[in-house]
Amino acid sequence: MSSEFISEYEVIHAKPKAFYETYARKDELQHQTHYCPGCGHGTIHKMLAQAMDEFGIKDRTILISPVGCSVFAYYYFDVGNVQAAHGRASAVATAVKRSRPESIVISYQGDGDLAAIGSAEILHAANRGEPIAVIFVNNAIYSMTGGQFAPTTLIGQKSTTTPGGRSAIHEGYPLHVSELLATLEAPMYIERVGLGDNRQIAQASRAIRRAVENQVRGLGFSFIEVLSPCPTIWRLSPVESQRWVREVMEKTYPLAVFRDRTKDAQPRPMPQEPPALDTIPQIIGVANGDVPEDSAIRHEPVTDVDLHVRVAGFGGQGVLLLGEVLAEAGLDAGLEVSWLPSYGPEMRSGTSNCHVRLSREPIDSPLVTAPNVLVAMNEPSLKKFDKSVQARGWVIYNGDAFPPECVREDVHVLALPFTQIADALGDARAANMVMLGALLEIADALPQTSVDAALRRLVKNPRFFELDERALARGRELYRESVREVCHAG
């Protein structure tokens, strides 16, 4: 064969560069997305990535991913990524764009995320005309959580929470987000597209490209709603799902451009720089140093109380109450306090813990990551937190056999069988108050009257109140005894 007839081929469509080579989400299947076969997310991802490639913006794009099936978008896009709390992506995008005005900021959200819990965020982001692109993937259902009805679910559409089909009487009408946003003054570009057939898909790709282009041009808020197949929850094959988009979904959600002010639009002016910090007193009309006589900030901060307490144990051991009594007592004594409970998704059992801060100075963060007192009501909690205790801090442990692997030279330990001690007082459940009593004695920062007041507010039942009072006193006594023992021994 002569060389003129050898055909040569060049790659014209291949995986966009804005995707990672491999996806490090799991150990296996690093070349595949986690989306179900035929899921619209993959197609939309690809369109977005292609637009990023085309405009060469990979290195200055920040993608805000939502909660929902596309929660892991950050494993796929090789761009800056922030994963936002449910529904908050467009609010987060606002903050990111304002602090990095040169970045291309794209908020990627599903319908459960954007149209339900995030309806306020999207409405106000659009109303402010934030210069971000929002890709709104509407599949008329909550998919990741297993198919509950969403504000976008069609009338008559069955879901796990509308087994008889959505009815307007009970669940209201499908929310037309694009139309809703198009009533606002500020948005620059709003379009609804679908993934129902080749023609629609080509248009969807153009629309997404357009939204990205608007950001590159520095124009304002762009919103692309994509009617997107969810074969898994719809219980249709991928091909049938495409058909459902164009034959059913599109009837409720017509495809159209609802707003296009891009033609003669000028780049949106950057937000004003915030005023310099030292000019603020003047702006708000107080001269520097013009602080009232009795203001707390006049007084030298006293640092004699600075408790960082972590209380941890099983659910049901009174972990949260222990922390609450401590915080409430601090409040009564005029201290700054914070109490932050933290527990797993389990309704019952499981472990729980709380963070308590008591200080004379304003508290910067309610999180206690390095406690100076750890109250560990069981062994797993001790093992979980013992490493985090500050040097010279205290560990109060419920158990007389202190696990050897938790022994540290640089912390104090009070390990006693508090549950049995409480049981001897009349109720094992008062172990938390015995431990609190020991803590109060160690910290020596609160008058007993404040503790009494706190307990009275939190424990209404007189029998338990009386028991808890005795438990607290016993705890104080146990600590004092332990010190005496040490002295004798020394």
Added chain:
Amino acid sequence: MNAEKRDRGLLRVDGNECKGCGLCVEACPPKVIAMSERLNHYGYRTATYVGAGCTGCGICFMVCPEPGAITVLRAMAQRSAAGSGVTMGTEGAMPCASN
């Protein structure tokens, strides 16, 4: 090979990435994609180029939900084998390379 029969386009499917959704089969205008009989490593029947007739339109690429499952190639202007690009019969540019 002869010049008249040369296809304008070529389809390459990554048999590991394809999830067998069949959207490309449905979308391809000249209907030159089919599902394989064999299952891939993950239990999916994967898309396969039937061997001839691809126009290089790229529609299959656009509809495919897996970012890297499909690569579409297009014939370059005919010239001698010394030019750049992928030459037929090398490194996976074969039709049905994945199967």
